[in-house]
Amino acid sequence: xxxxxxxxxxxGSGAYETAKNAGGIDIVRILARHGRPGYxxxxxxxxxxxxxxxxxxxxxxxxxSIGGVHPAxxxxxxxxxxxxxxxxxxxxxxxxxxxxxxxxxxxxGVKLRFTSAVGxxxxxxxxxxxxxxxxxxxxxxxxxxxxxxxILDAMYDKGADFGEMLKIAQELGYxxxxxxxxxxxxxxLRKTVVTTNLAFDTVVSEDEVPCCxxxxxxxxxxxxxxxxxxxxxxxxxxxxxxxxxxxxxxxTAFPAGSLEANVKVNNNLITLxxxxxxxxxxxxxxAGMMPTGQxxxxxxxxxxxxxxxxxxxxxxxxxxxxxxxxxxxxxxxDRMCEHIEPFIDIYEEKDGIYYCISKPVAVEEMHKMGHHRxxxxxxxxxxxxxx
Amino acid sequence: xxxxxxxxxxxGSGAYETAKNAGGIDIVRILARHGRPGYxxxxxxxxxxxxxxxxxxxxxxxxxSIGGVHPAxxxxxxxxxxxxxxxxxxxxxxxxxxxxxxxxxxxxGVKLRFTSAVGxxxxxxxxxxxxxxxxxxxxxxxxxxxxxxxILDAMYDKGADFGEMLKIAQELGYxxxxxxxxxxxxxxLRKTVVTTNLAFDTVVSEDEVPCCxxxxxxxxxxxxxxxxxxxxxxxxxxxxxxxxxxxxxxxTAFPAGSLEANVKVNNNLITLxxxxxxxxxxxxxxAGMMPTGQxxxxxxxxxxxxxxxxxxxxxxxxxxxxxxxxxxxxxxxDRMCEHIEPFIDIYEEKDGIYYCISKPVAVEEMHKMGHHRxxxxxxxxxxxxxx
Numbered sequence: 001x002x003x004x005x006x007x008x009x010x011x012g013s014g015a016y017e018t019a020k021n022a023g024g025i026d027i028v029r030i031l032a033r034h035g036r037p038g039y040x041x042x043x044x045x046x047x048x049x050x051x052x053x054x055x056x057x058x059x060x061x062x063x064x065s066i067g068g069v070h071p072a073x074x075x076x077x078x079x080x081x082x083x084x085x086x087x088x089x090x091x092x093x094x095x096x097x098x099x100x101x102x103x104x105x106x107x108x109g110v111k112l113r114f115t116s117a118v119g120x121x122x123x124x125x126x127x128x129x130x131x132x133x134x135x136x137x138x139x140x141x142x143x144x145x146x147x148x149x150x151i152l153d154a155m156y157d158k159g160a161d162f163g164e165m166l167k168i169a170q171e172l173g174y175x176x177x178x179x180x181x182x183x184x185x186x187x188x189l190r191k192t193v194v195t196t197n198l199a200f201d202t203v204v205s206e207d208e209v210p211c212c213x214x215x216x217x218x219x220x221x222x223x224x225x226x227x228x229x230x231x232x233x234x235x236x237x238x239x240x241x242x243x244x245x246x247x248x249x250x251x252t253a254f255p256a257g258s259l260e261a262n263v264k265v266n267n268n269l270i271t272l273x274x275x276x277x278x279x280x281x282x283x284x285x286x287a288g289m290m291p292t293g294q295x296x297x298x299x300x301x302x303x304x305x306x307x308x309x310x311x312x313x314x315x316x317x318x319x320x321x322x323x324x325x326x327x328x329x330x331x332x333x334d335r336m337c338e339h340i341e342p343f344i345d346i347y348e349e350k351d352g353i354y355y356c357i358s359k360p361v362a363v364e365e366m367h368k369m370g371h372h373r374x375x376x377x378x379x380x381x382x383x384x385x386x387x
Numbered sequence: 388x389x390x391x392x393x394x395x396x397x398x399g400s401g402a403y404e405t406a407k408n409a410g411g412i413d414i415v416r417i418l419a420r421h422g423r424p425g426y427x428x429x430x431x432x433x434x435x436x437x438x439x440x441x442x443x444x445x446x447x448x449x450x451x452s453i454g455g456v457h458p459a460x461x462x463x464x465x466x467x468x469x470x471x472x473x474x475x476x477x478x479x480x481x482x483x484x485x486x487x488x489x490x491x492x493x494x495x496g497v498k499l500r501f502t503s504a505v506g507x508x509x510x511x512x513x514x515x516x517x518x519x520x521x522x523x524x525x526x527x528x529x530x531x532x533x534x535x536x537x538i539l540d541a542m543y544d545k546g547a548d549f550g551e552m553l554k555i556a557q558e559l560g561y562x563x564x565x566x567x568x569x570x571x572x573x574x575x576l577r578k579t580v581v582t583t584n585l586a587f588d589t590v591v592s593e594d595e596v597p598c599c600x601x602x603x604x605x606x607x608x609x610x611x612x613x614x615x616x617x618x619x620x621x622x623x624x625x626x627x628x629x630x631x632x633x634x635x636x637x638x639t640a641f642p643a644g645s646l647e648a649n650v651k652v653n654n655n656l657i658t659l660x661x662x663x664x665x666x667x668x669x670x671x672x673x674a675g676m677m678p679t680g681q682x683x684x685x686x687x688x689x690x691x692x693x694x695x696x697x698x699x700x701x702x703x704x705x706x707x708x709x710x711x712x713x714x715x716x717x718x719x720x721d722r723m724c725e726h727i728e729p730f731i732d733i734y735e736e737k738d739g740i741y742y743c744i745s746k747p748v749a750v751e752e753m754h755k756m757g758h759h760r761x762x763x764x765x766x767x768x769x770x771x772x773x774x
Contacts, residue, residue, distance in 0.1 A: 018663065022521035121664045123514055130510065134409035134684050259670065262649050276405065277508045277678050280671035283646065290663040297521050307694040 001304045004029035004053045006075055007066035008036050008046070011089050011116075014293020015063055015300075016042075022297055024304070029053050031066075031075075054078040061303060063296055064088040069096050080104045080112065087299040089116035089292050095190035099203045102313035113299040113308055118144055118191040121291020122284040123298070124270045128198055129309035135274040137199040139239040142270030143263050144191045146286045147175045147182040148214050148234040150266040155222045156231055162217055174266050174287075185213030185234060185249045192236035196247050199238060199272070201316035204247060208320040210367040211249040216374065216381045221332055224355050225253050225383070230330075231261035232383050244321035248363050251383035253330055258386070259283075325363040327384050331356040334379040339369070357385070388691045391416035391440040393462055394453035395423050395433070398476050398503075401680020402450055402687075403429075409684055411691070416440050418453075418462075441465040448690060450683055451475040456483050467491045467499065474686040476503035476679050482577035486590045489700035500686040500695055505531055505578040508678020509671040510685065511657045515585055516696035522661040524586040526626040529657030530650050531578045533673045534562045534569040535601050535621040537653040542609045543618055549604055561653050561674075572600030572621060572636045579623035583634050586625060586659070588703035591634060595707040597754040598636040603761065603768045608719055611742050612640050612770070617717075618648035619770050631708035635750050638770035640717055645773070646670075712750040714771050718743040721766040726756070744772070 001024065005012045008030050016039075019025040028045060031053055035043045053059060054075075062079040064086055066072045072093045076086050081104065088094065094101070094114045105112040115126045119142075131137065143149050150172075151165040166183065169175040181187045189211040196204050214234050225232055230253040238247040254261040259281060263269045268286030273279045285291040302308040333340050333354045336347070340356070347356040358366075366382060373380040388411065392399045395417050403426075406412040415432060418440055422430045440446060441462075449466040451473055453459045459480045463473050468491065475481065481488070481501045492499040502513045506529075518524065530536050537559075538552040553570065556562040568574045576598040583591050601621050612619055617640040625634040641648040646668060650656045655673030660666045672678040689695035720727050720741045723734070727743070734743040745753075753769060760767040 018521050021663070122667060123517065126517075127510055127514070130513075130685065133688055134405050134681055257649055257651075259646060259649055262644055262646055264644075276408070277681050278672050278675075280509060280669070282667070282669060284667035285665045288665075291665060294521055294664050298517065301520055 001060050002026045002028045002058045003061040003063060003300065004031065004056070004059045005063045005065060006031040006050070006053065007064065008032040008039070009065065009067070010289045011292045011296065012063065012065040013039065014289035015065065015296040016293070017290065018294045018297040019300070022301060025297070025300060028059060029056065050075050050078060054082045059084055061085040061087065061300060063300065064090060064093070065296070066090070067092065069093055073097050076101060077104055080108050080110055083108055083110055085111045085303050087296055087303065088114050089296055090114070091117040091187070091190040091194055095193040095206060098194070098197055099314055102311065111303050111308060113303060114194070115299045116292050116295030117194050119268050119270050119282065119284070120286040120288060121295055122268055122270060122282045122286060123295065124282050125195065125198055126298070126309060127282065128195070128272055129311065131272060131274050131277060133309070135276045137240065137272055137274050139273040140195050140199045140271070141235055141237040143233050143260060143268050144236055144270060144286060145182055145188045145234055146266030146268060147179065148188070149263060149268070150174050152214065152232055152234065153264055155217070155219060156226060159219060159223065161219050183213050183215040185211045188213070188234055188236050188249045192238060192247060192249055195236065196238040196245070197313070198311065200240060200245055200318045201312050201314065202245070202318050203314040204320050209247050209249060210322060210364055212251065212367055212370050212382070214251055217251065218381065220353065221381050221383070224332070225330060229256050230254065231256055233260050233263065240318065241324065243317065244319050246322050246325040246363070247320050248322060248325065248367070250363070250367070252386050253383045254386045260386070322364050326360045327363070327387065328360055329358040329366055329382045329384055331358055331382045332380065388447050389413045389415045389445045390448040390450065390687065391418065391443070391446045392450045392452060393418040393437070393440065394451065395419040395426070396452065396454070397676045398679045398683065399450065399452040400426065401676035402452065402683040403680070404677065405681045405684040406687070409688060412684070412687060415446060416443065437462050437465060441469045446471055448472040448474065448687060450687065451477060451480070452683070453477070454479065456480055460484050463488060464491055467495050467497055470495055470497055472498045472690050474683055474690065475501050476683055477501070478504040478574070478577040478581055482580040482593060485581070485584055486701055489698065498690050498695060500690060501581070502686045503679050503682030504581050506655050506657050506669065506671070507673040507675060508682055509655055509657060509669045509673060510682065511669050512582065512585055513685070513696060514669065515582070515659055516698065518659060518661055518664060520696070522663045524627065524659055524661050526660040527582050527586045527658070528622055528624040529655065530620050530647060531623055531655050531657060531673060532569055532575045532621055533653030533655060534566065535575070536650055536655070537561050539601065539619055539621070540651055542604070542606060543613060546606060546610065548606050570600050570602040572598045575600070575621055575623050575636045579625060579634060579636055582623065583625040583632070584700070585698065587627060587632055587705045588699050588701065589705050590701040591707050596634050596636060597709060597751055599638065599754055599757050599769070601638055604638065605768065607740065608768050608770070611719070612717060616643050617641065618643055620647050620650065627705065628711065630704065631706050633709050633712040633750070634707050635709060635712065635754070637750070637754070639773050640770045641773045647773070709751050713747045714750070714774065715747055716745040716753055716769045716771055718745055718769045719767065
């Protein structure tokens with residue numbers, strides 16, 4: 001099969017390397033502004049012009065690994081309209097433009113697949129779809145951001161400071177120069193949207209998903225929770241309930257003896273619960289050149305061989321509804337005022353800081369409070385207590 | 388697709404229920420001596436005669452869920468020779484007759500698949516094969532016997548006695564009336580053979596795999612290990628090294644903060660390490676009517692839709708060779724004699740029992756010693772220390 005790669009960064013080159021091992025995939029064009037060091041033998045097939053790919057009738061499938069929404073969206077649309085299958089690891093694109101792109105693929109009789117958009121090298125989305133062939137998904141949840149897990153694990157393990165560990169994560173290449181999308185939860189939010197859309201055959205938008213990250217966590221939070229036998233992780237969660245589903249992203253405190261609590265360094269752990277099969281978890285490297293590149297090529301092989309799982313984009317009537325989502329939280333707050341007091345079940349005060357365990361609180365309420373405090377530049381961190 | 392089910396016990400009825408949900412699978416014959424309570428509407432399609440299935444040209448695929456090697460082998464051979472695909476969860480059969488059955492399937496241009504033979508509801512073997520399309524498996528390992536894990540978890544968690552927990556496992560239906568194949572490791576051994584054959588494209592026989600179970604573990608072992616921060620699990624392991632691979636089954640002590648140590652009740656956790664993708668783990672229910680029944684139907688759907696992963700039975704030159712497999716062990720022994728002393732690094736004596744940590748010992752040597760002591764009716768238990 002003749003294919004092209006758009007964007008020749010970390011994932012694009014990982015896909016290139018994996019394709020060599022898999023065999024039977026002929027990479028004939030690469031869209032890039034310039035060649036990549038170590039890949040000078042590919043200079044002849046590099047082009048900065050999307051038309052060289054979209055208008056080439058020999059190319060049957062295109063890998064989009066540019067990242068971001070624009071111009072990835074326009075390039076993917078051009079390829080789909082030209083009758084080419086598209087494979088992408090781009091969660092930003094699929095989160096933002098899922099229905100539009102799936103509809104365009106269907107209209108042109110081609111496939112769009114993105115197994116690598118959540119969980120990197122872990123065959124999460126593929127197996128989620130496979131389970132749906134003969135079961136019904138009740139819940140999806142997981143640790144899907146390796147950078148946050150790396151930071152949280154080091155804070156737990158070594159008692160390290162948040163800022164210090166973020167800096168090390170950046171030096172190791174886990175976190176971007178601008179790490180906000182990781183630590184504020186936006187990356188997890190996008191993966192939640194992509195996963196939820198497949199799990200429930202729905203189309204949820206990013207602004208329907210309450211999202212709080214770990215950017216306000218401090219070593220005192222980790223120490224307090226550790227003392228109670230709890231470990232904090234940043235979680236995506238979507239859970240079916242009748243005709244709707246809860247869906248949100250928030251820090252969550254797990255018992256030290258749970259699988260989630262024992263996910264180390266930058267690994268991911270993603271879990272589904274289905275009606276018949278019960279709970280299944282998938283663990284591994286959620287990012288990186290070879291893991292993500294391999295998942296991209298797995299999608300290419302599935303499409304080439306007619307083995308991809310079916311996707312029915314937006315075919316269900318299930319809607320996002322967090323109005324009944326309620327649980328207890330750990331909350332650190334700088335004072336015990338009339339806004340916070342009604343929520344609190346038990347608390348300890350130490351050096352003017354209040355470490356609290358809440359009564360059951362609505363998820364939407366808790367997130368609103370968190371964002372409000374953050375906007376005002378006030379001290380606050382919260383983590384749901386895992387059920 | 389018209390199919391038949393041979394054997395209508397727990398897994399056969401789970402497959403029947405799942406097929407109803409999946410749709411497009413028409414169960415036209417069931418091989419059984421008599422009907423099943425609650426399934427009286429199927430009495431008309433029940434037959435005790437294999438010829439009614441093997442000679443029916445309408446039946447394209449047969450599920451074998453009789454269990455055991457005979458007559459399952461003969462019935463499966465009859466179906467393959469009649470040009471029918473076969474799907475089976477029967478690890479005893481696939482462990483004992485893998486090459487013969489795969490060759491017979493190939494000779495007749497049909498498929499034989501057994502995703503559910505290891506890990507029950509966990510899509511372990513399917514994803515192992517999928518990874519092999521573009522990567523090389525270096526190691527497979529895992530907790531694949533839910534009964535043993537249930538017993539070991541309860542012993543760790545509640546300080547319970549082995550015999551007491553075995554009895555409860557039997558009452559809950561996790562363990563058979565004769566639990567020897569679980570607790571002596573034979574069930575794990577067979578799953579190891581099935582997994583290893585796929586991981587390394589080899590054909591290994593059961594007697595090439597050193598195997599020790601958990602039948603001699605006592606609460607004092609669990610307590611000693613717990614004090615050292617270790618948790619005992621029964622593990623399968625196969626690891627590639629050059630032109631050969633190590634392969635064995637033995638109790639293994641994991642640090643309390645590892646994923647393996649935190650596998651609760653009767654769950655399974657199975658792990659692969661591959662050259663490019665690194666380490667991936669798969670967690671869930673390793674047995675049971677609906678989980679195993681669903682994996683059976685997943686194989687049926689894959690064959691029906693041409694989506695099954697390729698198997699090249701015995702195509703590699705890799706051979707089993709444990710001569711270089713060496714590690715440290717925890718050993719409980721009733722005396723410090725000239726046979727045991729050379730192996731021991733450190734030990735504690737308490738009430739005439741020696742709790743030891745060994746120097747690095749050859750796996751084959753350690754297993755030989757274990758079996759020798761057991762034959763003599765002497766007290767001994769050992770567990771490898773996880774690397």
